[in-house]
Amino acid sequence: MAEEGTQQSRGPAGPPQRPRREGGPPGGGPRRGKRQYFRKKKVCRFCVEKVDFIDYKKVEMLQPFVQDRGKILPRRMTGTCSKHQRWLGVAIKRARNIALLSFAGVS
Numbered sequence: 001m002a003e004e005g006t007q008q009s010r011g012p013a014g015p016p017q018r019p020r021r022e023g024g025p026p027g028g029g030p031r032r033g034k035r036q037y038f039r040k041k042k043v044c045r046f047c048v049e050k051v052d053f054i055d056y057k058k059v060e061m062l063q064p065f066v067q068d069r070g071k072i073l074p075r076r077m078t079g080t081c082s083k084h085q086r087w088l089g090v091a092i093k094r095a096r097n098i099a100l101l102s103f104a105g106v107s
Contacts, residue, residue, distance in 0.1 A: 042079025056094035070104040
């Protein structure tokens, strides 16, 4: 019979537990075959240009923030800050109401 000290501890129900390896290969470098992808931090275009008011009459400035189908692009896609995204939404809606921008894209 085996002594008590030589048996490996088992979990609730299953094979013997092995210690987990931390990280990838020895040395702490990146794994082979895996490419490192660093996403570029999106910055608010209006904060960089220090815009204090988004004018609804400047359609060429509003156009990049509207999809072809007429939907307003979200912050996570454009990178605008929350304050400027709110102002942008108001400006786009005002431009739509006076027919500077279309409500929906042309089918």
